[in-house]
Structure formats: C-alpha cells, structure tokens
Amino acid sequence: MGSPMALNLIKAGCDVIVWNRTKSKCDPLISLGAKYSSSPEEVAANCDVTFAMLADPESAIDVACGKNGAVSGMGPGKGYVDVSTVDVATSKLINEHIKARGALFLEAPVSGSKKPAEDGQLIFLTAGDRSLYELVSPLLDILGKSRFYLGKVGNGAAMKLVVNMIMGSMMASFSEGILLSKKVGLDPSVLVEVVSQGPISAPMYSLKGPSMVKSQYPTAFPLKHQQKDLRLALGLAESVSQSTPIAAAANELYKVAKSYGLSDEDFSAVIEALKAKSQDTA
Numbered sequence: 001m002g003s004p005m006a007l008n009l010i011k012a013g014c015d016v017i018v019w020n021r022t023k024s025k026c027d028p029l030i031s032l033g034a035k036y037s038s039s040p041e042e043v044a045a046n047c048d049v050t051f052a053m054l055a056d057p058e059s060a061i062d063v064a065c066g067k068n069g070a071v072s073g074m075g076p077g078k079g080y081v082d083v084s085t086v087d088v089a090t091s092k093l094i095n096e097h098i099k100a101r102g103a104l105f106l107e108a109p110v111s112g113s114k115k116p117a118e119d120g121q122l123i124f125l126t127a128g129d130r131s132l133y134e135l136v137s138p139l140l141d142i143l144g145k146s147r148f149y150l151g152k153v154g155n156g157a158a159m160k161l162v163v164n165m166i167m168g169s170m171m172a173s174f175s176e177g178i179l180l181s182k183k184v185g186l187d188p189s190v191l192v193e194v195v196s197q198g199p200i201s202a203p204m205y206s207l208k209g210p211s212m213v214k215s216q217y218p219t220a221f222p223l224k225h226q227q228k229d230l231r232l233a234l235g236l237a238e239s240v241s242q243s244t245p246i247a248a249a250a251n252e253l254y255k256v257a258k259s260y261g262l263s264d265e266d267f268s269a270v271i272e273a274l275k276a277k278s279q280d281t282a
C-alpha cells in the first residue's frame, strides 16, 4: 500500500523521501525521483510531513517510537500521519510520543485496497490534530477519493476496525455461500452473478467472486492483515462489552486459513479453510 501511495505523490510532483525496512522495495520509487533516507528518523528530520504505512501495531510502534524511529526526527512545525491499520491504544501511544516532540499527529487509516491505492481512490478515516488534517488534505486528495475527519485520536482507528470487521465477516459468509451452492449442484459462477445483480451486491463480491470460484487468490489485501483487523476489532468490542459473535466466528476461520499457510494470499482465500473443513468431515 505504501508503494502505490508514494508513487502517486511522486507523479503529482511532490518532493518525496522514502524508507522501507526492505530497501529494495524503494528502488522503483527512487528510479522515479524519490530520495532515500536510511532510517525513519532521517525521513522525519528531512520532511515537513511524514506518512507511515506499516503492517500492524507492533511495526507501527517500532517505526515511530523505536531506535532511529520517526519520533526522534520530529519537532515543532512537523507532522506525522499514520495510515496503517492499528488499534486505538497504538494510535494513542504514537500520538503521545509525537506530541512530546512538539509535533502534530493525524491517524488516517485507509479503506480501499491495492487497486484503489494505485488509482488514488482511497477513503481516509482521519482523527487527531485538525490543523494537520487541513495541511495534508491536498495530499490526501491526491491519494484518495474521500476523507472523513472523525475528531479525537482513536476514532479513525476504531472506524477502520469496524469497517474491516464487517468486511471480514462478509467475505466469510460469501465463502460459505459459494461452497454450499456448489455442493447442492448449482454453478457458483451463477451465484456470483445473481448476488452481483441484487440487493446484497458488493463490489468486493463482484471483484473477487470469479477468482474464488477458480480457487485463485491474487493478493490485494493479505489474509494475515484481515485476521489482524478482526482480532483488533474483537478487542475493541470487548473493551465496550459489545457482543460480536459473527465476527468472532469469522476470525476463527481466518485463523484456520493462516494455519494452512495462506497468510500472504488474498483474504478471499479464507474459503479454503471451509473447503478443508468439509474434506475433513467427508
């Protein structure tokens, strides 16, 4: 996600400095005009605004607050925009560290996948310093098609987790439908078509259904990240004693899929967990 977002900033004429743990992944961006810094600290020291797109809470904290982390390069007049999908506590922790340096913080997780990132069609779910939100809005408009400002730090993370909790459950349910249709002798491709034309249609079903029927899962949103988001959403629900039995059941399926080595496949590969289950009990 970070690569296509950085690429869109470069294409729009922004002065971009990049860092990634695996440096080779920066090479295409460098060849297109980005500069490279050797640590998150150096990026933050050299930029007015630093965007972070990390895998999970652990990496988001490490890259911001760890040794040679971005926090060390922050100071008054600078801003840190974390677009990773993390939990509320992580976002608040990073905010505190950034604030301690006299800089501004905005959490801005994105809804949308690899293709929307490439096409500059992401949806930003932002919260935190309003002045930083105003400052980076022109950049968010390069990267996305819409942006929401949701108030205090944590609200953006919470909104993103609720959205992805719904998405994970929808995909698990769709998977059950595909397999059930096949088992009762229907053509699952026709099911996908019927769903796409009716009241439960969703771009996600139309996009991923045809390849799921063929047992193909080209990665847009890695399954391990969907499971991470369900796990974090369940923690969020727990924190306010909200019952989420559907999401809890879906989370179990993604865990099974991970145990089958499908972590880096697209999250639609969750269907394989159900197939394996059917075979086990056959």
Ligand SMILES: NC(=O)C1=CN([C@@H]2O[C@H](COP(=O)(O)OP(=O)(O)OC[C@H]3O[C@@H](n4cnc5c(N)ncnc54)[C@H](OP(=O)(O)O)[C@@H]3O)[C@@H](O)[C@H]2O)C=CC1
Pocket (backbone or CB within 6 Å): 001, 002, 020, 021, 022, 023, 025, 053, 054, 055, 056, 058, 059, 062, 063, 083, 084, 085, 086, 110, 111, 112, 113, 114, 220, 221, 222, 225, 226
């Ligand atoms: N893919 C999607 O469709 C969407 C993803 N998201 C969210 O965006 C974030 C990124 O997703 P995506 O790009 O797909 O994930 P990837 O797994 O492709 O990329 C993860 C990034 O995090 C870095 N990273 C992981 N662990 C560490 C660590 N310990 N220290 C430093 N860097 C680390 C990786 O570096 P390295 O290259 O060295 O491994 C890589 O740059 C996730 O939070 C995800 O939930 C949100 C919306 C859509």
Ligand SMILES: O=CC(=O)O
Pocket (backbone or CB within 6 Å): 085, 110, 111, 112, 113, 164, 221
């Ligand atoms: O977080 C994933 C997405 O597709 O949005």
